Amino acid sequence: MLIDMNAGIVILILKIAVVAVTVLWLGSLITLALGQTKLHGRINIVFFVLTLIALFGLEVIARVIGPPGMFDDYLELKDARLAMRIHLAFSVPSALLLFVMLFTGLKHKRKVHIAMGVVFSVLWIGTFITGVFFLPHE
Ligand code: HEM
Numbered sequence: 001m002l003i004d005m006n007a008g009i010v011i012l013i014l015k016i017a018v019v020a021v022t023v024l025w026l027g028s029l030i031t032l033a034l035g036q037t038k039l040h041g042r043i044n045i046v047f048f049v050l051t052l053i054a055l056f057g058l059e060v061i062a063r064v065i066g067p068p069g070m071f072d073d074y075l076e077l078k079d080a081r082l083a084m085r086i087h088l089a090f091s092v093p094s095a096l097l098l099f100v101m102l103f104t105g106l107k108h109k110r111k112v113h114i115a116m117g118v119v120f121s122v123l124w125i126g127t128f129i130t131g132v133f134f135l136p137h138e
Contacts, residue, residue, distance in 0.1 A: 006066055007074030008138025010059075015132050017054035021047055022128055041105055048102050055095060078136040087135060090126030097123060 028043035063070070075081045097120045104113035 007070045008136065010066075010071075011074075011135055012137035014054060014059075015135070015137060017050070018128060018131055021051050021054065022124070024050070025124065044105065045102070048098055051095070051098060055091070074136075080134075080136050083130065083134040083136075087127070087130040090123050090130055094120060094123035094127050 024043055024047045028040045028047060031037075031043060032040040071084075075084050097116060100116050101113065101120055103109075104116060
């Protein structure tokens with residue numbers, strides 16, 4: 001029971017983190033639309049750092065501190081293994097694309113940055129919807 005709760009709480013914390021950084025990301029798109037490209041870049045650097053801390057940091061800490069198989073057991077119990085697979089199909093590529101986005105933005109590779117931005121947007125929205133709405137939390 002304690003094990004279920006821990007995995008469920010980690011998922012809850014990650015959901016809150018994803019909502020928070022998504023607000024930041026939307027803010028960066030608004031500043032972009034307003035022509036404040038520098039601010040768009042600054043906000044997205046924060047978005048990049050916080051997202052990596054949230055997704056990798058918390059997950060690594062949870063896996064190191066928590067008992068082995070904590071998530072597997074929890075997802076099995078909640079019948080949510082498929083939901084997690086679908087979520088990872090969006091979140092893993094979007095996390096990898098983050099590096100491409102930061103690099104192309106900083107290097108002003110405008111065409112690639114915008115094209116990848118469209119792909120990133122689809123993947124991030126998928127990450128958000130599958131993560132926040134489909135995964136079980138406590
Ligand atoms: C829908 C997604 C996105 C779109 C459409 C977009 C679009 C743009 C555009 C048009 C520029 C100006 C490029 C130039 O003329 O040099 C820019 C700059 C930049 N973007 Fe993005 N971007 C997106 C997401 C991101 C993300 C996710 C990151 C970081 C993780 C990011 C980081 C940056 C940075 C660092 C700059 C440079 C800002 C500066 O000039 O100081 N962008 N972006």
